[in-house]
Amino acid sequence: MSTILDLMAEQPSSDLAHYNFAYLDEQTKRMIRRAILKAIAVPGYQVPFGSREMPMPYGWGTGGVQVTASILGAEDVLKVIDQGADDTTNAVSIRKFFEHVAGVKTTTSTEEATVIQTRHRIPERPLEPGQTIVFQVPIPEPLRFLEPRETETRAMHALEEYGLMHVKLYEDIARHGHIATTYAYPVKVAGRYVMDPSPTPKFDNPKMHRNAALQLYGAGREARIYAIPPYTEVVSLDFEDHPFEVNRFDRPCALCGAENVYLDEVVTDDAGGRMFVCSDTDNCESRRADGHVGEMGVPAAEAAE
Amino acid sequence: MNQQLSTDERARMAAHDGPLLSVRDLTKRYGQRIGCDDISFDVWPGEVLAIVGESGSGKTTLLNCISTRLPATSGTVTYQMRDGQPRNLFEMEEAERRHLLRTDWGFVHQNPADGLRMTVSAGANVGERLMAVGNRHYGQIRETATDWLSRVEIMAERIDDQPRAFSGGMRQRLQIARNLVTAPRLVFMDEPTGGLDVSVQARLLDLLRGLVADLGLAVIIVTHDLAVARLLSDRIMVMKDGHVIETGLTDRVLDDPQAPYTQLLVSSILQV
Numbered sequence A: 001m002s003t004i005l006d007l008m009a010e011q012p013s014s015d016l017a018h019y020n021f022a023y024l025d026e027q028t029k030r031m032i033r034r035a036i037l038k039a040i041a042v043p044g045y046q047v048p049f050g051s052r053e054m055p056m057p058y059g060w061g062t063g064g065v066q067v068t069a070s071i072l073g074a075e076d077v078l079k080v081i082d083q084g085a086d087d088t089t090n091a092v093s094i095r096k097f098f099e100h101v102a103g104v105k106t107t108t109s110t111e112e113a114t115v116i117q118t119r120h121r122i123p124e125r126p127l128e129p130g131q132t133i134v135f136q137v138p139i140p141e142p143l144r145f146l147e148p149r150e151t152e153t154r155a156m157h158a159l160e161e162y163g164l165m166h167v168k169l170y171e172d173i174a175r176h177g178h179i180a181t182t183y184a185y186p187v188k189v190a191g192r193y194v195m196d197p198s199p200t201p202k203f204d205n206p207k208m209h210r211n212a213a214l215q216l217y218g219a220g221r222e223a224r225i226y227a228i229p230p231y232t233e234v235v236s237l238d239f240e241d242h243p244f245e246v247n248r249f250d251r252p253c254a255l256c257g258a259e260n261v262y263l264d265e266v267v268t269d270d271a272g273g274r275m276f277v278c279s280d281t282d283n284c285e286s287r288r289a290d291g292h293v294g295e296m297g298v299p300a301a302e303a304a305e
Numbered sequence B: 001m002n003q004q005l006s007t008d009e010r011a012r013m014a015a016h017d018g019p020l021l022s023v024r025d026l027t028k029r030y031g032q033r034i035g036c037d038d039i040s041f042d043v044w045p046g047e048v049l050a051i052v053g054e055s056g057s058g059k060t061t062l063l064n065c066i067s068t069r070l071p072a073t074s075g076t077v078t079y080q081m082r083d084g085q086p087r088n089l090f091e092m093e094e095a096e097r098r099h100l101l102r103t104d105w106g107f108v109h110q111n112p113a114d115g116l117r118m119t120v121s122a123g124a125n126v127g128e129r130l131m132a133v134g135n136r137h138y139g140q141i142r143e144t145a146t147d148w149l150s151r152v153e154i155m156a157e158r159i160d161d162q163p164r165a166f167s168g169g170m171r172q173r174l175q176i177a178r179n180l181v182t183a184p185r186l187v188f189m190d191e192p193t194g195g196l197d198v199s200v201q202a203r204l205l206d207l208l209r210g211l212v213a214d215l216g217l218a219v220i221i222v223t224h225d226l227a228v229a230r231l232l233s234d235r236i237m238v239m240k241d242g243h244v245i246e247t248g249l250t251d252r253v254l255d256d257p258q259a260p261y262t263q264l265l266v267s268s269i270l271q272v
């Protein structure tokens, strides 16, 4: 698989340098920006757009990459995360890509970033007015699970017929005794459109509600863009007798001691040792820098030595 | 005081007066070919009308037009809404029409797979209409679904099974429960016993007859099987080549057919 990293490695002074700012030509960016504006005007509504080929496979979030490419300005500071981490292959590649084709400053700091592209997580640190978070979406249609016909799902959205979403939740409870959906948990946006929050864990659903930042969703293969404007109502669907609940972790982060954060399980040695640490690596690092220490962590000063 | 009737009361009184469904001059053409031609009839609350004929007679086309699943070429279909007001179905907004279809109406397809969601459980199949009209209480939905499964003779322990695991007869009974859960006043049925074994057919017909009587349902049933029409319907409409040949009370039409074509149909069924 030839990725953008390979391309850059093979051709240090590659043709990529001659591409337009942020790779896409101006006409394409204008087209995508129009779709984004429409998406912001109709929160939660999936706007079709002319998705372009990007120099990376679809699974890498080409929808999010196109959205980011269309909104980046020279002054922007970009952060890219995969799960919660800035250092996975996918995150590093996309960050390098934009450093290369847009020459923008990049960061791993949530606080510093003006644009954050993500595949799953919403950072633990509350986003601020003026920030934009761009989600890479694999399957934008929340009704697809039970209704494969595109004409029918479109009618359902247009007529606000969302009974089917509850059929999905009903099945969950019938099968597992509770709503077992933990990712892509459906939400109703601004009291109107039901939306699939991409592969975001439901732990982050409450963060979507009245978030100060602009949330943009891009699906490359299915060529759809949707948005949640700042401070918009976002309600997770549920039943009266099975209300929406976020998954709770029964312990704090082993490294920084943070509570009520999303944790990843990490294997520490061959003997099956493991620990639970912040999935949001920036959150963990900045907490440790501030002197917070978890039960398996080392104080920041020692670690630096 | 008491001569002042509320709108509601007037509506309710009107509801006892008029037909539930009125079809007038309904025509469906496919280019030059006639699907059904200039059909008019009424269906009254609680009445079962059988539309009978051979394949190609236009009976299914007619059913699809009056149930708004297929646009008619001309004519009107007027339905008396739950508020007592008569409405022309062809002038209704799509949202309202679709709402009618999943609340006050039912549609039982010949092939249960066309009317069921084969990959969700029996309980969810029955509960879907309840959720569509805004029921958000899992326990209540499940209780109602359980109740309806027992009314169509499906054991409660099958509630979490998918219809894929059901026999043909069970699937058809599940489809019926799924339609009846919102207490519709009018149910369309397209050859509901077609494709089933004779013994399974008999059981289903028996069940249908009981439900129709208990619930006071109006039914428009399309069938090529005069035995089905005899067992279920109050009135029969015989169709051939897109036209109505004969119409009347079921026993009268089957025992004393007037039109030569009906006589032929009746005699051929007697030979079987």
Ligand SMILES: [Zn+2]
Binding pocket: A253, A254, A255, A256, A257, A258, A277, A278, A283, A284, A285, A287
């Ligand atoms: Zn941590």
